[in-house]
Amino acid sequence: xxxxQARIIESLEQACSNLNPDEFIYSFLDAYGFPKSTITRLRKxxxxxxxxxxxxxxxxxxxxxxxMPAGTDLDAELDMLKANDVIARxxxxxxxxxxxxxxxxxxxxxxxxxxTSLSMLDKQYAFFLPLAGYEKAIMYSEHxxxxxxxxxxxxxxxxxRERNDLSKPEDIHALNVFLTRLLFCFY
Numbered sequence: 419x420x421x422x423q424a425r426i427i428e429s430l431e432q433a434c435s436n437l438n439p440d441e442f443i444y445s446f447l448d449a450y451g452f453p454k455s456t457i458t459r460l461r462k463x464x465x466x467x468x469x470x471x472x473x474x475x476x477x478x479x480x481x482x483x484x485x486m487p488a489g490t491d492l493d494a495e496l497d498m499l500k501a502n503d504v505i506a507r508x509x510x511x512x513x514x515x516x517x518x519x520x521x522x523x524x525x526x527x528x529x530x531x532x533x534t535s536l537s538m539l540d541k542q543y544a545f546f547l548p549l550a551g552y553e554k555a556i557m558y559s560e561h562x563x564x565x566x567x568x569x570x571x572x573x574x575x576x577x578x579r580e581r582n583d584l585s586k587p588e589d590i591h592a593l594n595v596f597l598t599r600l601l602f603c604f605y
Contacts, residue, residue, distance in 0.1 A: 421450065421451035421550045421551075423543065423544075423547075423552075425449075426449050426450060426451075426543050426547075426550065427540050427543050428540075429445065429448060429449030430446070430449050430539050430540040430543055431540040432445070433445035433446060433449060434536050434537055434539050434540060435537075437518060437536070439485060439518050442485075442516075442518065443460075443475050443483045443485075444457050444460065444461055446483075447460070450546060450549040450550045451549075451550050451551075452477075452549075456477070460475055460477075469482075469504060469508045469510075470482060470483070470484075470504075471504060473485070476504065476508060476510065478508045478509065478510075479508070479509045479510070479511060480510070480511055480512070480549060481510060481511060481512040481513070481514060481549065482499065482504070482505060482508075482510045482512070482513050482514065483514045483515075483516075484499060484514070484515045484516075485516060485517075485518070486515060486516065486517045487517060488517045488518070488519060489517070490517050492515050492516070492517060492520060492521075492522045492533075493522060493533075495515045496513060496515045496522045496523075496524060499513050499515060500513055500524055500526070505526065510526060511525065511526055511527055511548060511549075512524070512525055512526070512546060512548075512549065513526065516536060518536060519535065519536060520533070520534070520535050520536065521533075521534055521535070521536050521539060523545065523546070525545065525548070525554075527548070528554055530545070532545045567604075571597060571601060574597065575593065575597060578593060579593065
């Protein structure tokens, strides 16, 4: 069953406003629609699903969560954790470090970083949407051949316009239609 984004926002807002550091990660997982059985097993400990080291919580192919004392350099801790073998070995998607005032996270697939105060986490809910099954759109840069072809078409447009009397809007439209058809023939 798909989870609504409104429910995610509401659950995150509630988890951050009624902050209980011992329960935060479980509320976070619940907000993103993780099964209650998974959350219960993680809470009780001793489950082979938790790939976290020490007091950390880690779910294979999902997330790795580490809570730190206030005043810790979260950026340095995140960078150290990203380099840890447990992240690569378990194909962790999100690495999260918090001191319960601020939160830093890294999406290993999209290679994006999030830095936010915990009170604003509900505003940043979209960063973690892949946990709920909503993948982010990734924009790809243009292929060099496409860029070169576009430049050549632009030069052709300028050359035709320069060498012919194309001052009326209808003439420009006709030229655009012609170049569109020409481009279609090439592909």
